[in-house]
Amino acid sequence: MGPNLQSRVRLRPVDLAREHGLSTQAIRNYEEAGILPAARRTPHGYRTYTSLHAGALRAFLALLPGHGHRTATSILRAVNQGKDDEAFRLVDESHAELLDDRRTLQAVERALGDLEPAMAPGPGAGSESAAVTGPDGTFIGPLAGKLGVRPATLRKWEGAGLVRPRRDPRTGYRVYDDADVRDARLAHQLRRGGYLLEQIAPLIAQVRAAGGLEPLEAALRDWHGRLSARGRAMLTGAAELEAYLRERG
Structure with missing residues (x-):
């Protein structure tokens, strides 16, 4: 699964949201959709995120313009489930469509x-x-x-x-x-x-x-x-996805 999440800097939902002009509800929705890895909870039940979640969010938002919401969601969901080959197949299909x-x-x-x-x-x-x-x-x-x-x-x-x-x-x-x-x-x-x-x-x-x-x-x-524009967006998305894969380990 990669490095221990507890060893990373802890982030609140609002920290992720503010960086990208999103609402905290959007962050929770992305987690529930599998776009972000499951967050740890504090003893009081509050979500805590890490730089890994921040990387997943950046990758997802970068993939959106080139691949669309459905495919970008499926790519991140596959990566978070450890199905890298499935994620690469989805990327390849988008390039074939282009x-x-x-x-x-x-x-x-x-x-x-x-x-x-x-x-x-x-x-x-x-x-x-x-x-x-x-x-x-x-x-x-x-x-x-x-x-x-x-x-x-x-x-x-x-x-x-x-x-x-x-x-x-x-x-x-x-x-x-x-x-x-x-x-x-x-x-x-x-x-x-x-x-x-x-x-x-x-x-x-x-x-x-x-x-x-x-x-x-x-x-x-x-x-x-x-x-x-879509081709360039795919390049940007690929770079952020690669960065997330490296961060995940």
């Missing part, structure tokens, strides 16, 4: 890059977009032909929410406007990249919410920033 997020972002950027030449407004009817859509939009057959997919594929994408064509009131046929063509092209690029429909749907929703591809650039820059 890597997957980076790959998703790269796939979106590649897909958008492939779309830009086709979606850029050209002079007159010279652009590919104009060749696909007329004043009233395009029907499923011509669009499927331009994308090199079957009409059934476009209907499947519609069922998954990737495209939302309107219906011609006279014929009932699907009519795809410029935004639908854009979404279909993006879906096509991402499918070629190996992404599942359920993974593509939220990305296309972001394009719609941004109002198109150009406004999405700001969202992509923000996405880059958040991934970088």
Whole structure:
């Protein structure tokens, strides 16, 4: 279990709380959740903590930004139970998730890059977009032909929410406007990249919410920033976790 807790400097719950701007109730909650090792009690029943508890708290708070509350809790709980390998596995899983997020972002950027030449407004009817859509939009057959997919594929994408064509009131046929063509092209690029429909749907929703591809650039820059911040937070969390492991012995 490491060095005897009684040999360490004794700290009150309020001492731990003040250092991090927390309440004493939060400290007690962290102990009950297994984030902190069990505290010793005085003959009068008061909790006493040590530098070991302070290290556990610092590690937990440092892990939070990069791993989230649930995973950070599970990591500290595993360490406090002597299950270091389980803690390392949880850390590895978070890093794998971050890597997957980076790959998703790269796939979106590649897909958008492939779309830009086709979606850029050209002079007159010279652009590919104009060749696909007329004043009233395009029907499923011509669009499927331009994308090199079957009409059934476009209907499947519609069922998954990737495209939302309107219906011609006279014929009932699907009519795809410029935004639908854009979404279909993006879906096509991402499918070629190996992404599942359920993974593509939220990305296309972001394009719609941004109002198109150009406004999405700001969202992509923000996405880059958040991934970088999470990566750096993981480094900070790893350093504090290592310090706690050394303190625990």
